Amino acid sequence: MAQPVAPLVTLTGVSKLFEQGTKALDGVDMRLAEGEFASLLGPSGCGKSTLLRIVAGLAEPSAGAIAWLGDRAPARGEIGFVFQEPTLMPWAKVFDNVALPFRLVGAGGGEVAARVEAAIAGVGLAGFEDAYPRQLSGGMRMRVSIARALVTAPRLLLLDEPFAALDEITRFRLNDDLRRLWQERRPTVLFVTHSVYEAVYLSQRVMVMSERPGRIVADMAIDLPAARSADLRTSPAYGEVCRALSRRLAAEVAA
């Protein structure tokens, strides 16, 4: 596939061998173009999360290399991470949870407060700044988590099956919100999921991973209009792409 823009990050032959001997990743090659929305699709336990952690710098690859655009590893706050669980501090209010990335670099004051409030409003939670996570629904907690990941205006946003635990209605709504936030801000997004439909709905490009040890076995451009909404979910074109991707997934994973 042609890469229209310079890759923000390039992985070459990345492998991961855990201490107890499990091989999680086996020679992953991946390039993420700046500003693209890419999904990583694969069965459970195929090493998707491990790959995401390596890209985030939270884990070291056993072999292979990661190269960043301009040979400059991302600074603090240039990567946003959304986990499968909301991962909020239960003792802190919504505002303080979203402000955490700033607090950890020692930033404060009016400008930071304004950015935190904008991020909270951006995920549709204006007015909930003083609520505690416990008082929110699962979907709202996930929105807080997304606001925290976006508050530093990261260049790269990594999401690890963030909507897997949510009900379908909430998941659809959050899909639309994530898509909108991406279109407004254009960070590079790497979205990990095991749902074909979610991957197709959100992404410009879907990479398929094999079963453990994970490798990228297919890389498919999603040829759908940029404006995506509920209508798309029922359109024949969407169904066709999902079918094609499902076939690829079934073939590659079984192989």
Added chain:
Amino acid sequence: MSRSERLTRMLAPLGIGILLLALWQAAVAIEHVPAYILPGPAAIADSLWRNGPSLLASLWITFRITMAALLAAAGLGLLLAIAIAESRWVEIAVLPYAVALQVTPIVAIAPLIIIWVGSNFFSLLICAWLVAFFPVVANTTLGLKSADHNLRDLFLLYGATRWQRLWRLRLPTALPYFLSGLRISGGLALIGAVVAEFVAGTGGAETGIAFRILEAGYRLEIAKMFAALVLLALTGIAIYGALGWLNHWLLRHWHESVLRREP
């Protein structure tokens, strides 16, 4: 909880208590049990009334020792727990001794401490502290190590310093554990103070409530013994209740243990 249910919850134990006291009083009266074996509740109440002021003065001394020991256990216990959680070497080097101190009965160590430490107040304080110390250390250490793994990763991602991780992640996570340890320690500190007073057995101006119990026993003033026991039990309940309230107040916004389920 409805209002009538709350009333029942208050009245039921009270009713049982009154019934038992009445039975006790009746048994003592009918059987003519001598007062130096088992006095009736009326005699105990009378003794409590007459000896109240002097017993309360003694209780105050024991209470002060208990509170000082509890504060020392909370402060030093927290510091040791942080040292253990932050450094594997401290854990390996210090923990065996903390455990050894914990499992050695305080009654056995108390005479030594009383000989070594001249001051009565401080020797009793050290005894009470020794028994109150360990639950704080053990619980807080567990809490400090229980921080959410994903949150730890998040702190790592944003380049948090060790201090920030401790202050913003590990300590808040450990707070409920620390408070639960403190509740155990509150009762133990009182027990430790009383046991140490029994061993020390000192009279004179600074006489704690435990010595008054011993003294009443020597003189066969059993009603006074019971009166002192009542005061001691009430003190224990008050400490436990106060620490429970502190727990509730500090965790009221976020911790599952103190949140009521929304209907």
